[in-house]
Amino acid sequence: MIKTYLSELRLYICNNLVCKIPSHTIRLWFYKNIMKFKIGTNSYVYLNCKFDSTLGLTMKNNVVINPRCRLDTRGTITIGEHVGIAEDVIILTSDHNVHSKKFEGRNLAVRIDDYAWVGTRAMILAGVTLNKGCVVAAGSVVTKSIPPYEIWAGVPAKKIGVRDKDLLYVINYKRVFH
Template sequence: MAKLVQKVFFILISRYLYNFLSWFRKLWYHMQGMYVGHNTYLPSIKITWPHQVVIGDNCSLEQGIYFKFDGIWKQGPSIIIKNNVFIGAGCEFNIRKEIVIGDNSLIASGCKFIDHDHGTSLSSPMHKQQGPEKAILIGNDVWLGCNVVVLKGVEIADGVIVAAGAVVTKDIPPYEIWAGIPAKKISQRN
């Protein structure tokens, strides 16, 4: 009897409560200018400027994602996630310029995207200096392994795989496999 009660409780929580909370979050963020597509479940996330974020249809997001538009209010969106994208737990989008993630991409847990730097001049403390800002573009059908870091100005073309823990500092051509710090080509997809 206890197992049946546990099963019923689990079904109620997973099907109804989580869906209601997702619906409520979507409504709340929609009122603040964020767009979340159809059949996209919205878990508990952190977000600084909701109007800067667009999430497409049929996306799967896990808990603890941080959408940080790093700056003062400006017209959006700057964080654009297209359709059928998976984003794992604990990913961070630290964006000033723009990031676009293409359709059917897989972003594993702990990935970080940073599209800006601090200045390095000796004239004032580094934390007060604005550095260069360049958009990040991720193509369609891209797979980034756990804890990949993608830095400013990088364009990752369609069909690329980046191994876990890599730091991507330069553009990656289509259908290549990269790994390491800094990331380098290790293979080609067949």
Template sequence: MKHRIQHSTGLRERLPDYAARLNTTAEALAEAYDWMLAHDVAFESPSRDGTVTQISCLDIEQRIEHPLARRFFAALRDEMPCKLLPAYGKNWPTFVDRCRRMWELVYNILINKIPSHNLRLAWLRLGGAKIGKGSAVWRHTEVIGIESLTIGDDTCIGWHCQIDARSGLVIGNHVTIASHVLIVGGGHDLEAPEFWSVSAPIRIEDYAWITSRAMILMGAHVGEGAVVSANCVVSKKIEPYVIVAGQGAKPVGTRVRGLNYKVGGKGLFTLLH
């Protein structure tokens, strides 16, 4: 199977560092890495920033026959900001995953419509989300992949957003995500007849502002204090304090530095939000 999730760029150049951590030689780890590429455990693809390494988005550690490749896959998996899907079958990880999917289904059908910040956040936290102090997720916002969602302090996600955290979504402190924003962490391989899934983590840094109807796609990294304008589609790195707009998320200006405000998403007058 070739369902995969992006790990990083330039992994092959960092193999000596991983070899030291795994207490092996760089040559042995390079051989194990090549084995992973040949057996659909890891994948490489070119990009404008270098060679991107992806790994299987299924937790297939126990199925990997090569001992060192098995250890290397586990090390790469543990660096991901998300939980990989289980190797489905009649096993405990599959049962836990099914329970999580039911938990988020109840949230998206019922809980996210209840006018209580505390109840909604408690449901998300019990489902595995990490949400900081003073943050808010307003009503009618849907969340997928609750267990792979991380939100910092004093961050606000507005009305009617769709948040896909299955590939790992990390949102910093004092972030404003306006209403009707789409955050999509995955897609499908259009060059594969089997329609394999492809995905990548998304990161939104402190004080970023995502305005209404923007779309943040897999692999996006919105820098500190950056602004994504309305109806803009972002699938790349946005530098800190840069304002992007229009087709291709082109820079149109810069934002003032030294930001120190609070979003305040759960004040007295947002009771019904």
């Protein structure tokens, strides 16, 4: 009972107070030390991002998660290097089995590999893998895994193109008050 209460209090503080602090240094300290997220160097989580649980997020180096994203960390979210996640993206790791007579919930991991790019207001559903270099267009709903270097768009998202495989960029986008 007390453990549940403290866990819920920690989430409340994270999602209603800490996420609004205009200092990345303070937010990063809280995410690493209190939420127990694993966050690499030159990786940033901007203002007003919300989480559903502790421990469920691993970000490697040079990752940017822009403002107002929702990361459902009840399952696990693993993000590779040089990944850009635009504003208002939703990443879900939990859902309900539609074939269950008891409406049972389930947690399914989401993995986003190196050089993937997720556009504004896209939604990634539970159990999906965004393989290396893939792009999800703004407003898309991704219901299944995307092969490497493919560009997907739509609801539900479908392949619309292929991306160059010689990606050399480093994501290192840092704003002082963001």
